[in-house]
Amino acid sequence: MTLDDKSIINSYLEKSNQESYEYLFSSLYMWRKLNNVKFAVIDDTLIIEKSEENKGTFYAQPLGYKNENLIEIIDKLKERNSNYTDRDYFFGDVDEHFISDLKEAGYKLEIKEDVDDFEYVYNTQDLIQLKGKKYHGKKNHYNTFVKTYDYEIKSINDEKTICDCLNLLHKWHEEVAVTVDKEMLMEIEAIKDIFREIQFLNLQTIAVYVEGNLAGFAVGERVNDKLCIIHAERGELEYKGIYSFINCKFLMESFSDTEFVNRQEDTGNDGLRKAKQSYHPVKMVKKYLVKIL
8 A cells, every 4th residue: 555546546536435444545545554454456346355363364355346246256265375374354444335336246254343443523513512411521621722822723734743743652552551552552653654744735734822832632534525534643741721722723624514523442441442432423334353263
C-alpha cells in the first residue's frame, strides 16, 4: 500500500456501502505498517489483506464483488491461503450483509463478534449542541474551557504545529503506555505519516493553543455528505475541559453539515470504552471475524 494506490482503493470504496472507517484509504495508509496492509484486484473485486495482533492475517470484506463471482473469488483466496499457516480467520472487519451473502453462497461459517472493534457512531449535532441532561457534564466541561482559557485555533499545516502535536503525543504515550495496546503505541508513527500527507489525504485538522502552548489537536475526514470520521484526538489534561472543547469545536468548524460522526472503536480499553459511551452513540458499526468451515 502506497500513496499511488489511493485512486484504486477509492474507486471501489465509492461504489460500496461500507460504513466502517477501516476501508478508507487514509486509514489503510495510516496503519499499513502495523497491519502489513496489502491489496489485490481479483475479478474486478478489491481484496485487502491485513494482519492484526491476536487475530493473525485475514482478508477484509471484498469490495465490488457480485454474488455470482463470490465463490470463484473465495476459491482463489483459499488456494493462496494454502501456502500460509497464520490464518486463523479467513475474513475480518466484515458486516452482517456480507455474512448473509456467504451463507447464501452455501458456506458453513464460524462467526465471532469482534466486540472490541465495534465502532461508535454519534449524531453530529448532538455532539455540537450538547443539549439536555445526558450532555450536561460535557457542556459544563466545554464552558469551563471557554471561560478559563484565552485560546487560539489553528490548522495543522506547518512544521511547528506538527512538531507540537507530536510532542504532545509522545508525552501522552509516556504517561499511559502501561495501559494501552500495541496499536495505540504505534500511533505516533502512524500520525506522523498522515501529517506528512494532510493535503493529499483530504484531511481536516484542528490545533488548540493556550498562551502559545498546544492544549490539544484532532484529525478527521469527511467521508460523504452524511458521515465524517475522527482519526485521532489528543488533549493535554492540565487544561480543564479540553476534550469536550476539541470534540465540539472540531465538528462545529469542519463537519457541522454532516449527519453522523464515527469516532472509531475502543480497542477493548476500559477507559476508552467509558469515554466513548459517555457521548451516547446512536449506533455501533458491528464487525465480525469469520472462519469458513
